[in-house]
Amino acid sequence: VGGSVFAEEGAQSVPLGYDLRVVQALLFGSQIGFPLFSAPPGVAQIPPTLDALLQTTVQGIPIGYFEENFTNFNDSTSWDLFGDMTYALTDRLDVTAGVRYTYDDKQSGYSADAPNGPSALTGAGVFLGANVFNGGNPVFVEDTFDGLTYRLALNYDLSDTSTVFANYGKGRRPEVLSYAANVAQPNILEENFVTIDAEETDAFELGYRGEAFDGRLRVDTVAYYYMYENFQTTILNEAGTPVPVNGGNASGFGFEGSAQWRLNDYVLAFGNYAYNGVEFDDEDGEGNPQVRAGNRFRLAPAHTITIGGLIDRDFDFGRLSFSPILAWKDDIFFDDDNDRTDLQGGDFFVDEFQEDYALLDLRLTFEPAALEGLIVELFMENAFDREYLLDAGNTGDAFGIPTFIAGPPQTYGIYISQTF
Helix, strand or coil, X not given: CEEEEEEEEEEXXXXXXXXXXXXXXHHHHHHHCCCCCCCCCCCCXXXXXXXXXXXXXXXXXXXXXXXXXXXXXXXXXXXXXEEEEEEECCCCEEEEEEEEEXXXXXXXXXXXXXXXXXXXXXXXXXXXXXXXXXXXXXXXXXXXXXXXXXXXXEEEEEECCEEEEEEEEEEEECCEEEECCCCCCCCCCHHHEEEECCEEEEEEEEEEEEEECCCCEEEEEEEEEEEEECCEEXXXXXXXXXXXXXXXXXXXXXXXXXXXXXXXCXXXXXXXXXXXXXXXXXXXXXXXXXXXXXCECCCCCCEEEEEEEEEEEEECCEEEEEEEEEEEECCEECCCCCCCHHHCCCCCCCCCEECCEEEEEEEEEEEECCCCCEEEEEEEECCCCCCCEEEEECHHHHHCCCEEEECCCCEEEEEEEECC
């Protein structure tokens, strides 16, 4: 049994600066004859130079650099009371039960400002709307929430070296107080704050772990079924800022397994496989169709496989070790909308995802016998020099110009360390 208290106070400020000549061409270029992007879809875009863009608005007002900013504030206190008990029903069978009560007191705030006055392009803000005129004075709302989580687990020892287990757990991510900006309003209002419902998860697991052949083989597996209610995800608002939203319900099966095999005194092999079949449900809890129906979670490939090994041996001159690791991942989406055109508001290209890829990492380690504590490591990461993405979309996606973050190319080098 026990308890805990957690308190946090913080703020996050986001300054946004624009060259209004570019903004005008991006937002209104097709109307005024100076588009930022003019090539048809699928053709490489060659934007005009700054000098080629209009230096004034259509009203003849000179335009240049413009800055606006917003700040999110948070002041929260959370306390928990919890208890957990394990009882041995027999010498081989244990049952575990636990419960936790959580109470949250949350205060959220929001402010926005245009330090140098309104934009010459819009007469107000650009992407924050007219609410920049509140002068940076924060508006706060406060609320309290509470909830229970609990678990039940069974653990049965088949032998001294193998065990089967079954778990059920109720998980919870607390409510979120978030500001939903209304760009048409001239100020920041308390009624524009929204409460995102608590995300709740029912998790069922059935697994096995054990050893064989005098401990030379080790196996660990688990199958699971997860059910999410009020899954908390994020979308990009008109300013390109991630804001939390209720994504609805999700569920699905999954499996994870790993094995480690000591072939002899010098060679160790291992492998891992994971399947993640959790997707957004077709309907929410009230039977209404969900907009993300069938979508996968972001950064959650359906299949992942990793195989590798370790070859290590002692010689008169020292110890040599060689470790190759090959990791393969299935297709990955970078957003819960899965880059679907019907969820992106005008983005008709399905290009913000990563197809399956494999990476090979190699590492050779030498520990000389004559110099105790010295370790020399030669390494090569992404040995195939595979081109792949770590992320795509991001803030630029809100403006129709997504950014793409490439994974590291083939990298090699040497580490030298000395312990004393």
